[in-house]
Amino acid sequence: MAKYVDKDDGVIVVKDLVKMFDRSIVLEGISLAFEKGKTTVVIGPSGCGKTVLMKHMIALERPTSGEVYFKGQRIDELNERRLAAIRTQYGFCFQKGALFDSLTVYENITFPIVQHRKISDWKAIDDLVKNKLAMVGMDGYQEHLPASLSGGQQKRVALARAIALNPEVILYDEPTTGLDPIRSDIINELILKLQRELQITSIVVTHDMKSAYKIGDRIIMLHDGRVIADGDADHIRNHPHSIVQQFVHGEVNEADLAALRLGGTKFETQYLPEDFK
Numbered sequence: 598m599a600k601y602v603d604k605d606d607g608v609i610v611v612k613d614l615v616k617m618f619d620r621s622i623v624l625e626g627i628s629l630a631f632e633k634g635k636t637t638v639v640i641g642p643s644g645c646g647k648t649v650l651m652k653h654m655i656a657l658e659r660p661t662s663g664e665v666y667f668k669g670q671r672i673d674e675l676n677e678r679r680l681a682a683i684r685t686q687y688g689f690c691f692q693k694g695a696l697f698d699s700l701t702v703y704e705n706i707t708f709p710i711v712q713h714r715k716i717s718d719w720k721a722i723d724d725l726v727k728n729k730l731a732m733v734g735m736d737g738y739q740e741h742l743p744a745s746l747s748g749g750q751q752k753r754v755a756l757a758r759a760i761a762l763n764p765e766v767i768l769y770d771e772p773t774t775g776l777d778p779i780r781s782d783i784i785n786e787l788i789l790k791l792q793r794e795l796q797i798t799s800i801v802v803t804h805d806m807k808s809a810y811k812i813g814d815r816i817i818m819l820h821d822g823r824v825i826a827d828g829d830a831d832h833i834r835n836h837p838h839s840i841v842q843q844f845v846h847g848e849v850n851e852a853d854l855a856a857l858r859l860g861g862t863k864f865e866t867q868y869l870p871e872d873f874k
């Protein structure tokens with residue numbers, strides 16, 4: 598499955614990426630090129646390394662071995678100061694700690710703007726915040742603190758912040774988890790809209806297969822530190838591998854069922870409480 602990739606094959610390229618934490622190996626040699634203007638969805642069981650892979654794409658994690666490129670430039674070896682400049686071209690919306698608790702919605706969204714640009718026209722910034730919040734259905738919440746918002750509302754504000762600087766690439770880690778079906782679909786439509794209108798390259802980690810099929814030009818499944826499936830929605834739907842089929846249909850495998858019947862606790866597939874949020 599491992600394919601040869603060149604640093605110029607995509608906006609983001611990971612090459613022979615291996616990541617170990619202490620002695621446990623999470624990514625066992627991943628090579629992927631993420632094409633400009635496309636939406637790539639990454640799926641896989643909880644704990645398989647999706648978030649770790651995504652963090653490497655913006656150098657929030659450094660590889661044990663292997664390389665990461667952004668627009669042909671190697672980024673995994675850059676220092677934090679040089680990375681700060683690169684990261685302005687990304688929007689990212691991570692699974693945990695998405696918003697600053699002590700800042701209002703307005704301040705959360707303007708944070709990346711104020712950090713990277715000298716502001717002379719605050720009226721334009723107000724309009725920009727209004728516009729981005731309106732895109733996620735949250736205009737009017739500017740003065741709220743994150744604690745006063747529901748989980749789904751916080752997620753939408755985090756998305757508004759991710760798109761604040763009109764980034765070229767957006768990394769979304771589980772953008773629809775915890776949202777009701779209608780809100781999830783609004784996020785899906787937003788990702789599609791950003792792609793269609795601004796040719797944004799999106800990489801989306803999700804457990805939500807409905808969303809994966811809807812937005813993914815390409816779907817990649819990780820399992821045991823490797824890519825076990827890579828293709829469009831039809832390719833994944835019709836994939837012959839039983840692990841892929843079980844995952845996309847949300848089915849427990851036979852070995853897990855047998856363990857359940859025996860009252861055992863050792864499951865092959867590890868589901869964590871947050872998977873059911």
Ligand SMILES: Nc1ncnc2c1ncn2[C@@H]1O[C@H](COP(=O)(O)OP(=O)(O)OP(=O)(O)O)[C@@H](O)[C@H]1O
Nearest residue numbers: 618623641642643644645646647648649650692869
């Ligand atoms: N900073 C870290 N130190 C040690 N181990 C880590 C660290 N970050 C992640 N891991 C481990 O790496 C593995 C992959 O974690 P990761 O967060 O990428 O999983 P995931 O596929 O995103 O799962 P989920 O679907 O539950 O979000 C897990 O076993 C996790 O415990």
Ligand SMILES: [Mg+2]
Nearest residue numbers: 647648692770
């Ligand atoms: Mg994760």
